[in-house]
Amino acid sequence: MAGELTLQDVSLQFGGIKVLQDVSFAVEPNQIFGLVGPNGAGKTSLFNCISGHYRPTAGTVLIDGTEVQGARPATLARHGLARTFQHPALQLHETVLENVLLGAHARLPGGALEWAVRTPRTRRAEKELRAEALDLLERNGLGWAAHLQADELSHGLHKGIELCRALLMKPKLLLLDEPAAGLPHSEVETLIATVRRLRTDDDITVVIVEHHMGLIAALTDRVVVLDHGAKLMEGTAAEAQSDARVIEAYIGKDAADDAA
Amino acid sequence: MASSPKTSSPKTSASKTSASTTSAPTSSATTSSASSFRQRPWVRWGAPLLLVAGLAVLPLVMTEGANDTLARIGVFAVAVLGLNVVMGYTGQVSLGQIFFLGLGAYVTAYGVQSGWNIVLVFVLTCLIPAVAGLVVALAAARLGGLAIAMVTIALPIVGVPLAKRLSDFTGGSQGLSARFVEAPEGSGLYDDQWQLYLVLVIGGIVFLMTSLLVRGKYGRAFAIVKGNENVASSMGISPYRYKVLAFTIASLIGGVSGFLYMVVVQYTSPETMSFGHSIELLVAMVIGGAGSIVGSLLGGAFYVIVPDVTNAIDPSLTALLQGALLLAVLFVLPGGLVSLPRALMRRLRRSPAGRGSAAPPTTPSSTPGSGTAAEQSETERQGHA
Numbered sequence: 246m247a248g249e250l251t252l253q254d255v256s257l258q259f260g261g262i263k264v265l266q267d268v269s270f271a272v273e274p275n276q277i278f279g280l281v282g283p284n285g286a287g288k289t290s291l292f293n294c295i296s297g298h299y300r301p302t303a304g305t306v307l308i309d310g311t312e313v314q315g316a317r318p319a320t321l322a323r324h325g326l327a328r329t330f331q332h333p334a335l336q337l338h339e340t341v342l343e344n345v346l347l348g349a350h351a352r353l354p355g356g357a358l359e360w361a362v363r364t365p366r367t368r369r370a371e372k373e374l375r376a377e378a379l380d381l382l383e384r385n386g387l388g389w390a391a392h393l394q395a396d397e398l399s400h401g402l403h404k405g406i407e408l409c410r411a412l413l414m415k416p417k418l419l420l421l422d423e424p425a426a427g428l429p430h431s432e433v434e435t436l437i438a439t440v441r442r443l444r445t446d447d448d449i450t451v452v453i454v455e456h457h458m459g460l461i462a463a464l465t466d467r468v469v470v471l472d473h474g475a476k477l478m479e480g481t482a483a484e485a486q487s488d489a490r491v492i493e494a495y496i497g498k499d500a501a502d503d504a505a
Numbered sequence: 506m507a508s509s510p511k512t513s514s515p516k517t518s519a520s521k522t523s524a525s526t527t528s529a530p531t532s533s534a535t536t537s538s539a540s541s542f543r544q545r546p547w548v549r550w551g552a553p554l555l556l557v558a559g560l561a562v563l564p565l566v567m568t569e570g571a572n573d574t575l576a577r578i579g580v581f582a583v584a585v586l587g588l589n590v591v592m593g594y595t596g597q598v599s600l601g602q603i604f605f606l607g608l609g610a611y612v613t614a615y616g617v618q619s620g621w622n623i624v625l626v627f628v629l630t631c632l633i634p635a636v637a638g639l640v641v642a643l644a645a646a647r648l649g650g651l652a653i654a655m656v657t658i659a660l661p662i663v664g665v666p667l668a669k670r671l672s673d674f675t676g677g678s679q680g681l682s683a684r685f686v687e688a689p690e691g692s693g694l695y696d697d698q699w700q701l702y703l704v705l706v707i708g709g710i711v712f713l714m715t716s717l718l719v720r721g722k723y724g725r726a727f728a729i730v731k732g733n734e735n736v737a738s739s740m741g742i743s744p745y746r747y748k749v750l751a752f753t754i755a756s757l758i759g760g761v762s763g764f765l766y767m768v769v770v771q772y773t774s775p776e777t778m779s780f781g782h783s784i785e786l787l788v789a790m791v792i793g794g795a796g797s798i799v800g801s802l803l804g805g806a807f808y809v810i811v812p813d814v815t816n817a818i819d820p821s822l823t824a825l826l827q828g829a830l831l832l833a834v835l836f837v838l839p840g841g842l843v844s845l846p847r848a849l850m851r852r853l854r855r856s857p858a859g860r861g862s863a864a865p866p867t868t869p870s871s872t873p874g875s876g877t878a879a880e881q882s883e884t885e886r887q888g889h890a
Contacts, residue, residue, distance in 0.1 A: 296739060322741035334733040347729055351741035353722045357750060360723050361714040371721055414740065 247274035247450045248309055248325055248418030250295065255304035255314075257290055257474075264290045265474045267304070272452055272467075277444055279461045279468035279482060280454045283495055286471040288454040289331060292420050295452075296328045297321045308418060323351045327416035331423050333407035337396035341387065341406050342378055344395055348413030349374040374413070381409045385439060401428050408439070418450045419443065425457040437463050458486065470494070560709075564694075564701040572697040573769070574809060579704035580765040582805025583711055585790045586798070587758030592787075593796035594719050595751035596731030597646070597653050601660030602786050605634040605756045607668070607778025609763020614681035614773055615674055623685060630764040631757050638756020639749065646748040653748075661780040668775040680774025683767055703768050711761055716798045718754070727751055788827055792834045794841025803842045 250272040257265040265287045272278040280288050293299040295306055297318035306314040313321060327348075335344045352374060355367045382388050387405050390398060395406065404424060411419060421440070425433050437460060443449045455461050461468060462482040470477040470485050472494040478485060485491050564572055588602040609630045616626035645656040668675045675681060688699035719727065726747050729737040734744040767773065789808040794800020811830070815822040838844055 298735060298738070317743065318735075318738035319741050319743040319746075322739055328739050330736065330739075334736045336728055336732055339728070343725065347725045347740055350722060350726055355722070357718060357723055357754065360721055361718040363717050363721075367721070410740075 247448045248416075249274045249307075250278075250418055250450065250452065251305075251307040251310075252291075252295070253305045253307070255291070255294055255301045255306060257287075257294055257299060258302045263474055265294065265301070268469075268471070268474075268476050269304075270469045270476065270479055272450060274450055275444055275448060276466045277440065277451045277453065277464050279465035280452060280471065281456070281458075281461055281468055281485065282471035282477070285473075286494075287474040288471055289422055290474075291471070292328065292422055292452075292454060296326060296420060322414065325415075325417040326420070327411040327414045327418070328420035329404070329407045329411050329422055329424060331426065333400075333403040335395045335403055335406060337394070339395060340392050341382065341395055341398070342375070342391045344406055345378040345382060345409045345413055346374060348410040349378065351414065378409070378413055381412055382406075385409055386435070401432055404428065412443075412447070416449060419452070421451060421453045421455075423454055423456065425455055425460050433457060433460055436460070440464055458482075462486065560705050564698040564705070569695070569697045572701045574813065576697070576701045576704045576765075576769045578802075578805045578809045579701075579708045580762055580769055580805070581786070581789065581808040582802045583708050583765060584759055584762035584786055585793060585804035585808065586712060586715055586801035587755040587762065588786055588790050589796060589798075589801050589804075590715065590719070590727075590758065591748075591751045591755035593790060593794075593800070594724065594731065595727040595748060597748050597751065598651070599657045599752065599755065600654055600780075600783055600787065601641075601657035602755065602759055603778050603780075603783035604660035604664045605638060605759025606763045606766060607661075607664060607773065607775075608634045608637060609760035610766045610773035610777055611668065611675055611681065611763070612760070613764045613767040614676075614683040617683035617685045617767070618681065627764055630760045632760075634760030634763070635753055635757035638759070639753045641756075642749040642752035646745055646752065658780070661778050661783045664778045665775045665780075668778065675775070678775060680772060680776075682772040684771055686768050686771070700768050704765050707761065707765060711758060712798065712801075715754075715758065719798070723750075785827065788831050792831060792841055794843030797841065797843045800841050800843035807842075 252271075253269050254267045255265055255269070256263070256267055268287075268291060270278075280291065282288055290299060294301045294314070297313070297316050297320070300315050304314070305312050308321070308324070308326065313324075336347075353367070353370050355364065355370070360367050379388065379391055382391050385405055385408070387402065387409065390402065390406075395403065398406070404427070408421075408424065424440075425436055428436065440451055440453070441464065443451055453461070453465065465482050467479065468482050468485050469479045470488070470491050472490075477490055477494060478488050480488070563575070567575070584602060584606050587605070588599060591597050591599045591602075612630045612633050613626055616629060617623070641656065641660065645653045648656065669678050686696065686700050686703060688694040688696050692699070694702070718724065726737070726742045729740065729742060730744045730747045730751075737744050737747070763773075766777070785808060786804075789804035790801070791804075792807050793802070793804025807830075811827055812823050815826050834841060838848060840848075
C-alpha cells in the first residue's frame with residue numbers, strides 16, 4: 246500500500262534565516278514526484294522536515310492523513326518512510342551485505358537478550374532477511390559486490406547500495422535526495438528503470454530531489470519548483486522546463502531576457 | 506541500478522573481479538582459503554571444543570600463582586568487554602566503567618556477609634549496576650558527545666567518597682571482605698583452581714553472549730549509532746535508545762566483573778573504584794583493541810600483566826610504562842594489539858620479497874606486473890563513478 250504525503254504551509258526558520266516559507270503540495274499514492282530548484286532553494290531542508298530530522302517552525306506534514314511534524318525520524322521510519330542522503334553514508338569497513346541489512350533493523354524481531362543467546366526465532370529472521378537483501382542486491386545489479394567491503398567500491402555503487410538499504414525497510418514512501426548526482430550517463434538510465442520498477446512492482450510512492458532534468462522529465466508525474474525556500478510553481482516537468490519564472494530562477498533574470 | 510544488462514557494465518564488473526583475483530593473488534587467495542578452512546565442519550566445531558577442553562585442563566596443571574593471574578585477567582577482561590560495548594561498538598565515551606565493577610563487588614560482599622543465597626547475590630550483582638547505569642544513561646545520553654564523558658567521570662569521583670561514607674553497607678575505608686568461594690568438598694580442587702573455573706565459566710558465558718549481541722541486529726544498530734546518527738534514525742534506530750541500551754549493558758557486564766572480582770580478590774574497598782583505575786581500564790581497551798571481542802581479552806591481560814611486571818622491578822614504573830605503551834600502540838597500531846596479525850600480513854604483502862614469493866608460479870603472465878595491475882584495478886574501481 247503506497248503512502249500519501251501532504252504538506253500544508255510548511256515553514257522552517259533557523260534564527261533569522263527563513264529556509265522554507267509556506268510550502269504546500271500533495272503527493273498522491275503511487276506517484277513519482279519531483280522536487281527541483283537551484284542550489285540552496287531548500288529542497289534538502291524540506292526533505293529533512295518530512296523525515297523528521299528537522300522540525301518545521303510552522304505548518305503541517307501529513308503522511309496517510311496523520312500529522313507527523315515533530316515526530317522523531319526513527320518513529321517515522323518504523324511507519325514506512327525511508328530516505329536516502331545526498332552523500333551516501335555507509336559503514337565503509339563493513340561488507341555491502343551488512344550495510345544493506347541495516348535496513349532490515351525494524352523488521353527483525355526480538356530484544357537484546359534474545360539476540361545475545363540467538364534464539365531460533367532471531368536466527369531464522371536473520372537468515373530470511375539476509376536472503377532478501379542478497380536478492381535485492383542481485384536485482385539491482387550489485388549481487389557480485391555483496392561480500393566486498395564498502396570502501397572498495399565507487400561513489401556510484403554506494404548510491405545503489407544505499408538505495409537497496411532503504412528498500413529493505415519495505416517503505417511505502419521513499420525520499421530520494423539527488424540519486425543521480427555523480428552517476429555516469431549509462432547508470433542514470435538504469436536508475437530511471439529502477440525507480441519506475443519501485444512504482445509498478447513494489448507500490449512505493451517516490452519523492453525525488455534532483456538537478457538532473459533528464460531524469461526528472463523521464464520519471465516524474467508532477468514537480469514542485471522551489472526557489473529561496475518558497476514554492477515557485479507546480480505542474481508537470483515539461484511545464485516547469487518552459488516556465489519563464491523557473492528559467493529565471495535557474496539562470497538569472499538578464500540571461501533569461503537574453504534567451505527570450 | 507549500478508549496471509544494466511544492455512550496457513557493458515556487467516562485463517566490466519565481471520572482468521574487474523576476475524582481474525582482482527588474478528592480479529592480487531596473495532590477498533584473495535589467503536583470505537578465501539582461510540575462510541573455507543574456518544567453514545569446514547570439523548574446524549567449526551572442533552576448534553571451540555578444543556579451546557574449551559584446553560581451558561578445562563589449564564587450572565589443574567598451572568601453578569597457584571599462574572591460576573591467580575589468569576583469573577584476574579578474566580575479571581578485568583570482562584570489565585573491558587563491558588566498556589567496549591558502550592565505547593568500542595557504540596562510540597560513546599565512558600570514563601566510569603570501574604564504578605560498576607566496584608558497585609558489583611560491594612553488592613556481592615554485602616550479600617555474602619548478610620548470608621544471602623549466592624545465586625540471589627549474583628542476580629543482584631547484575632541488576633543493581635544495570636539499573637544504576639540505566640538511570641545515569643537516561644540523563645547522560647540526552648546530552649550527547651563530550652557531555653556523556655563528563656557525566657561518566659563523575660561516577661568514580663562520587664563513588665569513592667560515597668563508599669567511604671556509607672560505612673553501614675560498605676565498611677567505610679576499611680572495605681569489606683567476603684570468603685564464599687572455597688572449593689566444594691569432595692571435588693578435590695584447590696581454592697585457586699575452583700576460583701579460576703568460576704571465572705572461566707561465568708566470564709566465558711558473558712563473552713559468548715556479548716560476541717553474539719554485537720553481531721546481527723544489535724551490532725549493526727550500535728555501529729550505525731557510532732557511525733552516523735542521522736542514518737541510524739532514518740533506519741528506525743533511535744540513537745538515544747541505543748546509547749542508553751549500550752550503556753546499560755556495559756554497566757551490567759561491569760557488575761558481573763565486580764562479582765568475579767570478589768571471587769578472585771575476596772576483598773573490596775573504596776580504592777577499587779578509583780578514577781585512576783577507570784582510566785587504566787580505558788587504556789587497556791584501546792591497547793587491546795576497541796570494538797573487538799579478542800581485543801577485550803588482550804586488554805584484560807594488559808591491565809593485569811603490566812603492573813605485575815613493573816611492580817617486580819620498580820612500582821613507580823607502572824604508570825610510565827602504561828603511558829609509553831599507549832602512545833606506542835596509538836602510533837603504530839591504532840586498531841590495538843588485536844590488529845597486529847592483520848597489520849603484519851599487510852606489511853608482508855607490501856614488501857617486494859613477500860609479494861614475489863607469494864605470487865603463483867603457474868601464472869607467469871600475472872607475476873611480472875602484479876603490483877601495477879593491482880594498482881590499476883584499484884584506481885579503476887575508484888574512478889568507476
